[in-house]
Amino acid sequence: MEISIKNLSKKYKGDKYGLKNFNLELKNGVLGLLGPNGAGKSTLMRMLATITKPSSGQILLNGTDITKSPNALRKLLGYLPQDFGVYDNLTAVEFLQYIAALKGYSGKLVNTRIEALLEELNLSLVRDQAISTYSGGMRQRVGIAQVLLGEPQLIILDEPTVGLDPEERVRFRNLLSDLSGERIIILSSHIVSDIETIANEIAIMYEGQLLTHQTPDIILQAVEDRTYEVQLTNEEFETFKKQYLVTNTLRKAGGWIVRFVLQRDMPLPTLPVTAVLGTLEDAYLRIVSAAKNEN
Ligand SMILES: Nc1ncnc2c1ncn2[C@@H]1O[C@H](COP(=O)(O)OP(=O)(O)O)[C@@H](O)[C@H]1O
Numbered sequence: 001m002e003i004s005i006k007n008l009s010k011k012y013k014g015d016k017y018g019l020k021n022f023n024l025e026l027k028n029g030v031l032g033l034l035g036p037n038g039a040g041k042s043t044l045m046r047m048l049a050t051i052t053k054p055s056s057g058q059i060l061l062n063g064t065d066i067t068k069s070p071n072a073l074r075k076l077l078g079y080l081p082q083d084f085g086v087y088d089n090l091t092a093v094e095f096l097q098y099i100a101a102l103k104g105y106s107g108k109l110v111n112t113r114i115e116a117l118l119e120e121l122n123l124s125l126v127r128d129q130a131i132s133t134y135s136g137g138m139r140q141r142v143g144i145a146q147v148l149l150g151e152p153q154l155i156i157l158d159e160p161t162v163g164l165d166p167e168e169r170v171r172f173r174n175l176l177s178d179l180s181g182e183r184i185i186i187l188s189s190h191i192v193s194d195i196e197t198i199a200n201e202i203a204i205m206y207e208g209q210l211l212t213h214q215t216p217d218i219i220l221q222a223v224e225d226r227t228y229e230v231q232l233t234n235e236e237f238e239t240f241k242k243q244y245l246v247t248n249t250l251r252k253a254g255g256w257i258v259r260f261v262l263q264r265d266m267p268l269p270t271l272p273v274t275a276v277l278g279t280l281e282d283a284y285l286r287i288v289s290a291a292k293n294e295n
Protein backbone atom coordinates (compact mmCIF):
# COMPACT_ATOMS: atom_id res chain seq x y z
CA MET A 1 0.00 0.00 0.00
CA GLU A 2 1.13 3.52 -0.78
CA ILE A 3 -0.20 6.88 0.27
CA SER A 4 1.02 10.00 -1.40
CA ILE A 5 0.22 13.37 0.12
CA LYS A 6 0.59 16.20 -2.35
CA ASN A 7 0.53 19.93 -1.61
CA LEU A 8 -2.00 19.39 1.12
CA SER A 9 -3.32 22.45 2.94
CA LYS A 10 -5.97 22.98 5.58
CA LYS A 11 -7.12 26.48 6.26
CA TYR A 12 -9.21 27.13 9.35
CA LYS A 13 -11.34 30.18 10.03
CA GLY A 14 -9.50 33.48 10.08
CA ASP A 15 -6.82 32.51 7.55
CA LYS A 16 -5.15 30.21 10.04
CA TYR A 17 -3.42 27.22 8.45
CA GLY A 18 -3.43 23.89 10.26
CA LEU A 19 -1.34 22.48 7.42
CA LYS A 20 0.36 24.27 4.55
CA ASN A 21 1.62 22.79 1.25
CA PHE A 22 2.40 19.53 2.93
CA ASN A 23 4.03 16.65 1.02
CA LEU A 24 4.72 13.16 2.35
CA GLU A 25 5.10 9.66 0.88
CA LEU A 26 3.94 6.75 3.04
CA LYS A 27 4.84 3.10 2.56
CA ASN A 28 4.25 -0.02 4.67
CA GLY A 29 5.87 0.34 8.07
CA VAL A 30 5.55 2.46 11.18
CA LEU A 31 5.82 6.22 10.80
CA GLY A 32 6.27 8.33 13.91
CA LEU A 33 4.84 11.81 13.54
CA LEU A 34 6.58 14.20 15.89
CA GLY A 35 5.96 17.85 16.50
CA PRO A 36 5.21 20.32 19.28
CA ASN A 37 1.57 21.08 20.16
CA GLY A 38 -0.03 23.01 17.31
CA ALA A 39 2.32 21.59 14.65
CA GLY A 40 -0.58 20.16 12.66
CA LYS A 41 -0.33 16.45 13.49
CA SER A 42 -4.02 16.02 14.33
CA THR A 43 -5.05 18.12 11.32
CA LEU A 44 -3.05 15.84 9.03
CA MET A 45 -4.38 12.68 10.67
CA ARG A 46 -8.00 13.84 10.49
CA MET A 47 -7.63 14.43 6.75
CA LEU A 48 -5.98 11.03 6.28
CA ALA A 49 -8.84 9.45 8.20
CA THR A 50 -11.30 11.33 5.91
CA ILE A 51 -12.88 13.05 8.91
CA THR A 52 -12.13 16.51 7.52
CA LYS A 53 -11.57 17.65 3.98
CA PRO A 54 -8.46 19.46 2.82
CA SER A 55 -8.74 23.08 1.64
CA SER A 56 -6.49 22.12 -1.25
CA GLY A 57 -4.15 19.36 -2.36
CA GLN A 58 -4.49 15.61 -2.71
CA ILE A 59 -4.18 12.39 -0.74
CA LEU A 60 -3.61 9.48 -3.10
CA LEU A 61 -4.17 5.91 -1.90
CA ASN A 62 -2.50 3.64 -4.48
CA GLY A 63 -3.15 6.44 -6.96
CA THR A 64 -6.80 7.20 -6.08
CA ASP A 65 -7.68 10.53 -4.50
CA ILE A 66 -9.38 9.71 -1.19
CA THR A 67 -10.74 13.22 -0.75
CA LYS A 68 -12.96 12.44 -3.75
CA SER A 69 -13.59 8.74 -3.04
CA PRO A 70 -13.15 8.12 0.69
CA ASN A 71 -14.80 4.69 0.85
CA ALA A 72 -11.81 2.70 -0.41
CA LEU A 73 -9.73 4.06 2.43
CA ARG A 74 -12.42 3.82 5.12
CA LYS A 75 -12.62 0.05 4.61
CA LEU A 76 -8.92 -0.28 5.42
CA LEU A 77 -8.82 2.18 8.27
CA GLY A 78 -8.43 1.91 12.02
CA TYR A 79 -8.38 5.37 13.60
CA LEU A 80 -7.87 6.55 17.15
CA PRO A 81 -8.63 10.27 17.40
CA GLN A 82 -6.77 12.38 19.94
CA ASP A 83 -9.93 13.21 21.86
CA PHE A 84 -11.42 9.77 21.92
CA GLY A 85 -14.83 9.94 23.56
CA VAL A 86 -16.37 6.63 24.50
CA TYR A 87 -19.87 5.55 25.27
CA ASP A 88 -19.63 5.66 29.03
CA ASN A 89 -22.65 3.55 29.84
CA LEU A 90 -21.49 0.62 27.76
CA THR A 91 -19.09 -2.04 28.97
CA ALA A 92 -15.91 -2.71 26.97
CA VAL A 93 -17.50 -5.79 25.40
CA GLU A 94 -20.68 -3.93 24.45
CA PHE A 95 -18.71 -1.03 23.02
CA LEU A 96 -16.54 -3.30 20.87
CA GLN A 97 -19.59 -5.22 19.67
CA TYR A 98 -21.22 -1.93 18.78
CA ILE A 99 -18.19 -0.74 16.77
CA ALA A 100 -17.97 -4.11 15.04
CA ALA A 101 -21.63 -3.78 14.02
CA LEU A 102 -21.01 -0.26 12.70
CA LYS A 103 -18.14 -1.56 10.62
CA GLY A 104 -20.36 -4.32 9.29
CA TYR A 105 -18.64 -7.30 10.94
CA SER A 106 -20.76 -10.13 12.25
CA GLY A 107 -20.61 -13.79 13.19
CA LYS A 108 -18.65 -15.90 15.64
CA LEU A 109 -15.26 -14.62 14.50
CA VAL A 110 -16.11 -11.15 15.76
CA ASN A 111 -16.57 -12.40 19.31
CA THR A 112 -13.36 -14.42 19.15
CA ARG A 113 -11.54 -11.32 17.94
CA ILE A 114 -13.06 -9.17 20.70
CA GLU A 115 -12.02 -11.69 23.35
CA ALA A 116 -8.47 -11.80 21.99
CA LEU A 117 -8.21 -8.00 21.99
CA LEU A 118 -9.56 -7.69 25.53
CA GLU A 119 -6.91 -10.18 26.59
CA GLU A 120 -4.08 -8.45 24.71
CA LEU A 121 -5.01 -5.04 26.04
CA ASN A 122 -5.42 -6.32 29.57
CA LEU A 123 -9.09 -5.44 29.79
CA SER A 124 -10.45 -8.92 30.51
CA LEU A 125 -10.99 -8.23 34.20
CA VAL A 126 -13.15 -5.17 33.56
CA ARG A 127 -14.79 -6.35 30.36
CA ASP A 128 -18.30 -6.28 31.87
CA GLN A 129 -17.95 -3.03 33.80
CA ALA A 130 -19.24 0.27 32.47
CA ILE A 131 -16.54 2.33 30.77
CA SER A 132 -17.48 5.22 33.08
CA THR A 133 -15.67 3.37 35.89
CA TYR A 134 -12.39 3.08 33.92
CA SER A 135 -9.15 4.97 34.46
CA GLY A 136 -7.70 7.13 31.66
CA GLY A 137 -5.30 4.40 30.62
CA MET A 138 -8.09 1.81 30.50
CA ARG A 139 -10.20 4.07 28.29
CA GLN A 140 -7.24 4.59 25.99
CA ARG A 141 -6.82 0.82 25.73
CA VAL A 142 -10.49 0.44 24.78
CA GLY A 143 -9.79 2.99 22.05
CA ILE A 144 -6.84 0.97 20.81
CA ALA A 145 -8.90 -2.26 20.86
CA GLN A 146 -11.51 -0.52 18.70
CA VAL A 147 -8.82 0.44 16.18
CA LEU A 148 -7.59 -3.14 15.86
CA LEU A 149 -11.00 -4.81 15.48
CA GLY A 150 -11.01 -5.24 11.75
CA GLU A 151 -7.29 -5.97 11.24
CA PRO A 152 -6.94 -2.67 9.39
CA GLN A 153 -4.31 -2.07 6.69
CA LEU A 154 -4.02 1.60 7.60
CA ILE A 155 -3.75 2.44 11.29
CA ILE A 156 -3.79 6.05 12.44
CA LEU A 157 -3.18 6.68 16.13
CA ASP A 158 -3.26 10.25 17.37
CA GLU A 159 -1.24 10.48 20.61
CA PRO A 160 -2.06 6.89 21.59
CA THR A 161 0.23 6.77 24.62
CA VAL A 162 -1.38 9.69 26.46
CA GLY A 163 -2.65 8.40 29.78
CA LEU A 164 -0.81 5.09 29.66
CA ASP A 165 1.48 4.22 32.56
CA PRO A 166 5.03 2.92 31.88
CA GLU A 167 3.98 -0.73 31.96
CA GLU A 168 1.05 -0.09 29.62
CA ARG A 169 3.41 1.74 27.28
CA VAL A 170 5.64 -1.30 27.01
CA ARG A 171 2.66 -3.53 26.30
CA PHE A 172 1.37 -1.09 23.70
CA ARG A 173 4.77 -1.02 22.00
CA ASN A 174 4.87 -4.81 21.82
CA LEU A 175 1.37 -4.90 20.42
CA LEU A 176 2.34 -2.49 17.66
CA SER A 177 5.50 -4.36 16.75
CA ASP A 178 3.40 -7.54 16.41
CA LEU A 179 1.18 -5.65 14.00
CA SER A 180 3.77 -4.07 11.77
CA GLY A 181 4.36 -5.65 8.41
CA GLU A 182 2.17 -5.31 5.36
CA ARG A 183 0.39 -2.23 6.57
CA ILE A 184 0.87 1.45 7.21
CA ILE A 185 0.89 2.55 10.83
CA ILE A 186 1.10 6.25 11.67
CA LEU A 187 1.33 7.36 15.26
CA SER A 188 1.80 10.85 16.58
CA SER A 189 3.35 12.14 19.74
CA HIS A 190 5.07 15.17 21.14
CA ILE A 191 7.18 12.85 23.29
CA VAL A 192 10.11 11.35 21.40
CA SER A 193 10.69 8.38 23.68
CA ASP A 194 7.13 7.20 23.07
CA ILE A 195 7.76 6.49 19.43
CA GLU A 196 11.49 6.10 18.91
CA THR A 197 11.59 2.38 19.62
CA ILE A 198 8.61 1.59 17.38
CA ALA A 199 8.97 3.81 14.33
CA ASN A 200 11.01 2.81 11.28
CA GLU A 201 10.66 6.32 9.97
CA ILE A 202 10.13 9.67 11.60
CA ALA A 203 8.46 12.77 10.23
CA ILE A 204 8.98 15.99 12.15
CA MET A 205 6.37 18.73 11.77
CA TYR A 206 6.30 22.34 12.81
CA GLU A 207 3.72 25.04 12.06
CA GLY A 208 1.87 22.96 9.50
CA GLN A 209 4.99 22.04 7.59
CA LEU A 210 7.24 19.03 7.24
CA LEU A 211 10.76 19.64 8.53
CA THR A 212 12.17 16.21 7.83
CA HIS A 213 11.13 12.65 7.00
CA GLN A 214 13.90 10.11 7.52
CA THR A 215 14.93 6.97 9.33
CA PRO A 216 15.90 7.52 12.99
CA ASP A 217 19.58 6.83 12.11
CA ILE A 218 19.71 9.68 9.64
CA ILE A 219 17.84 12.05 11.95
CA LEU A 220 20.39 11.25 14.66
CA GLN A 221 23.13 12.67 12.46
CA ALA A 222 21.80 16.14 13.34
CA VAL A 223 23.40 15.81 16.77
CA GLU A 224 26.42 13.67 15.97
CA ASP A 225 29.52 15.17 17.62
CA ARG A 226 27.58 18.15 18.90
CA THR A 227 25.99 16.98 22.14
CA TYR A 228 27.58 17.76 25.49
CA GLU A 229 27.06 17.94 29.21
CA VAL A 230 28.29 20.67 31.50
CA GLN A 231 27.98 21.37 35.20
CA LEU A 232 26.71 24.85 36.03
CA THR A 233 25.79 26.95 39.05
CA ASN A 234 22.29 28.42 39.18
CA GLU A 235 23.68 31.76 38.03
CA GLU A 236 25.70 30.34 35.15
CA PHE A 237 22.68 28.34 34.01
CA GLU A 238 20.58 31.51 33.64
CA THR A 239 22.96 32.99 31.05
CA PHE A 240 23.84 29.64 29.50
CA LYS A 241 20.29 28.76 28.53
CA LYS A 242 19.92 32.03 26.62
CA GLN A 243 22.85 31.12 24.38
CA TYR A 244 22.78 27.37 23.99
CA LEU A 245 20.10 24.85 23.08
CA VAL A 246 19.52 23.00 26.35
CA THR A 247 17.94 19.58 25.80
CA ASN A 248 17.90 18.28 29.35
CA THR A 249 18.71 19.28 32.90
CA LEU A 250 19.38 17.46 36.10
CA ARG A 251 19.35 19.15 39.51
CA LYS A 252 22.56 18.84 41.43
CA ALA A 253 23.57 20.27 44.82
CA GLY A 254 24.15 23.98 44.21
CA GLY A 255 23.39 23.86 40.49
CA TRP A 256 22.68 21.80 37.44
CA ILE A 257 24.01 19.19 35.09
CA VAL A 258 22.99 20.57 31.73
CA ARG A 259 22.78 18.70 28.47
CA PHE A 260 23.05 20.82 25.35
CA VAL A 261 23.39 20.67 21.59
CA LEU A 262 25.76 22.94 19.74
CA GLN A 263 23.86 24.72 16.99
CA ARG A 264 25.40 25.81 13.74
CA ASP A 265 28.48 28.05 14.11
CA MET A 266 28.25 28.18 17.90
CA PRO A 267 31.61 27.83 19.64
CA LEU A 268 31.93 25.51 22.63
CA PRO A 269 31.59 27.33 25.96
CA THR A 270 34.83 28.00 27.81
CA LEU A 271 33.83 25.60 30.55
CA PRO A 272 34.79 21.97 31.11
CA VAL A 273 32.30 20.06 28.95
CA THR A 274 31.89 16.33 28.38
CA ALA A 275 30.97 15.02 24.95
CA VAL A 276 28.00 12.62 25.08
CA LEU A 277 26.14 10.55 22.53
CA GLY A 278 23.27 12.50 20.94
CA THR A 279 19.79 10.98 21.22
CA LEU A 280 16.76 11.22 18.98
CA GLU A 281 15.28 13.69 21.43
CA ASP A 282 18.35 15.94 21.14
CA ALA A 283 18.02 15.75 17.35
CA TYR A 284 14.30 16.51 17.42
CA LEU A 285 14.85 19.55 19.64
CA ARG A 286 17.67 20.80 17.42
CA ILE A 287 15.61 20.44 14.23
CA VAL A 288 12.54 22.18 15.70
CA SER A 289 14.66 24.93 17.26
CA ALA A 290 16.39 25.61 13.93
CA ALA A 291 12.97 25.97 12.27
CA LYS A 292 11.80 28.34 15.03
CA ASN A 293 14.85 30.55 14.63
CA GLU A 294 14.26 30.87 10.89
CA ASN A 295 10.90 32.50 11.55
N1 LIG B 1 -10.94 23.12 14.39
C1 LIG B 1 -10.00 24.07 14.36
N2 LIG B 1 -10.32 25.37 14.15
C2 LIG B 1 -9.37 26.32 14.11
N3 LIG B 1 -8.04 26.09 14.27
C3 LIG B 1 -7.67 24.83 14.50
C4 LIG B 1 -8.62 23.75 14.56
N4 LIG B 1 -7.93 22.60 14.79
C5 LIG B 1 -6.63 22.94 14.87
N5 LIG B 1 -6.48 24.27 14.70
C6 LIG B 1 -5.19 25.00 14.68
O1 LIG B 1 -4.36 24.41 13.70
C7 LIG B 1 -3.01 24.26 14.19
C8 LIG B 1 -2.61 22.79 14.18
O2 LIG B 1 -3.36 22.12 15.18
P1 LIG B 1 -3.32 20.54 15.41
O3 LIG B 1 -3.49 19.88 14.11
O4 LIG B 1 -4.29 20.22 16.47
O5 LIG B 1 -1.81 20.35 15.93
P2 LIG B 1 -1.15 19.17 16.80
O6 LIG B 1 -2.03 17.98 16.71
O7 LIG B 1 0.20 18.96 16.20
O8 LIG B 1 -1.04 19.69 18.20
C9 LIG B 1 -2.99 24.88 15.57
O9 LIG B 1 -2.54 26.21 15.46
C10 LIG B 1 -4.44 24.85 16.02
O10 LIG B 1 -4.73 25.90 16.88
Ligand SMILES: [Mg+2]
Nearest residue numbers: 041042043082
Ligand atom coordinates in the same frame (compact mmCIF):
# COMPACT_ATOMS: atom_id res chain seq x y z
MG1 LIG C 1 -2.92 16.84 18.17
